[in-house]
Amino acid sequence: MRKKSLLLLLFVSVLCFTLSAQQNDYTKPSLSDGDSWSLILLPDVQTYVKFDYNQPILDLMLAWVVNNMQVLNTKMVLCPGDLVEQNDLFxxxxxxxxxxxxxxxxAVSAAFGRLDGQLPYILAIGNHDYGIVNAENRHTHFDKYFPPNKNRLNQKMLREVGMNVEGRPTLAxxxxxxxxxxxxxxxILVLEFAPRDEALEWAxxxxxxxxxxxxxxxxLTHSYMDRNNKHIVHENYKIPGPNYGEAVWQKLVKPSKNIRMVFAGHIGVPDDPKGHTAFRVDENAGGKKVSQMVFNAQALGGGWHGNGGDGWLRILxxxxxxxxxxxxxxSPLFAISPTTQKYAWRTEAHDEFTFELD
Known part of the structure; x- marks a missing residue:
């Protein structure tokens, strides 16, 4: 009996040591320089709200952003769109x-409401935010659920507003x-999904x-590059007059002298982190480097109908x-438990890197 007790005690000790070691391997997010500031880049969030049981993950992510805004000196949050899975599904x-x-x-409006009065958040809209199911037309409920006065910190930064396809002002x-x-x-320039020529001229x-x-x-826009770091040339959406990544680059970004960064989302491969990302640097007409980044996560955590993306976000x-x-x-989702904290960072070259503005 005494031998069994000693074995049990030894097992518990080893287990506790293992869990402790795993926990000690985890490093909380922090700034590498105390004088830095940060921007949080979210992926497409549609799958967090298309299933009601996934919503708490998005709530957790945004609660984490608020709870860490002082530690990371966070100044804003960006999201490249696909805020919902369907815009007008009954x-x-x-x-x-x-x-x-x-x-x-x-659900998505309430989730971002956690940031209201705390941090400005700037949102693009994606193909799923248009039409009925998936961009059959350019009608969207975005401005109804994210009006300019929803977050006073957004409104304080707002400078110019363009028009939608109906000729009405839109934060898209x-x-x-x-x-x-x-x-x-x-x-920060926000452009609608596959922007029309009129939107590009306005921009x-x-x-x-x-x-x-x-x-x-x-x-900040939605569809821009594919997983091979190439500008998207064509997609088969029904909306009239679309300009995809290559056209946006040729008509707006490359001719500019002051666009220096592009952030987008949209792409994904089930349970493949690399298939959700892209990065490239090109030179604009002013001879300046333009760093272009795609970040998404929506098909991680179980594919297109999984948990929404395992809570992944980016800290810039x-x-x-x-x-x-x-x-x-x-991932704040993995970070909340000592059991899963060892998975909270992705450190591959496409997930952890440095770039520069010249």
Whole structure:
């Protein structure tokens, strides 16, 4: 009996040591330089709200952002769209989606509401935010659930508003001005999914204004590059007059002198992190480097109808030298338990890297 007790005690000790070692291997997110600031980049969030049982993961992610905003000196949150799975679906089948579009929009609006008054968040819209199921037309409920006065911090930064296909003002085409703690002036330009020529012309006119000549422009849009780091040339959506990644590059980004970063989402391969990402650097007409990044996670955690993306997000640390940006990929979902904390960081070359603004 005594021998069994000793064996049991030894087993418990080894188990505790193992769990402790796993926990000690985990490093909480922090800045590499105390004078840096950060931007949080979210992936497409549609699968977190298309199933009601996935919603708590998105709530967890945004709660983590708020709880760590001081540690990371976070100044804003960006999301490249596909906020919902269907924009106007009345009859979910329970297998592909179990919430109506109204419930999906209400859920994602409430989730981001956690940031209201805490942090500005700038959202693009994706193909799933248009039409009925998937961009059959350019009608969207986005402006209803994310009006300009929803978050006073967003409204404070809002500078220019473009028009939708119906000729009405929309935050799907908009600009936001931000001055970093290091004094660098940024203009975040948001463009609708597969923007029309009219939207591109509006954007070009805005960023060429004299008042933005010394601003670093960040373009936030939905569909831009594929998993092979190539600009997307064509997709088979029914919306009229679309411009995909290659056309956006040729008509807007390359001719510009001040677009320096592009952030997008959209792509994914089930349970393949690399298939959700892309990165490339090209030179614009002003001879400046344009760093272009795609980040998504929606088909991780069980594929297209899984848990929504395992809670993955990206932390972009802007160092005080004014040019260096460190990218890290982190999951608050895995980080909440000592049992899973060892999985909370993705450190492959496509998930953890540094780039520079010249």
């Amino acid at each position: 009859n979910p089948n329970g297998r592909v989606v179990n919430q109506t579009s109204v419930s999906q929009w209400e 085409n908009a600009t936001y001005e931000f001055v970093s703690p290091h004094g660098r002036k940024f203009l 070009k006119g805005v960023i060429e204004k004299e008042q933005y000549a010394d601003h670093t422009v960040i373009l 640390e802007f160092l005080p030298d004014g040019k260096t940006i460190k990218v890290k990929t982190f």
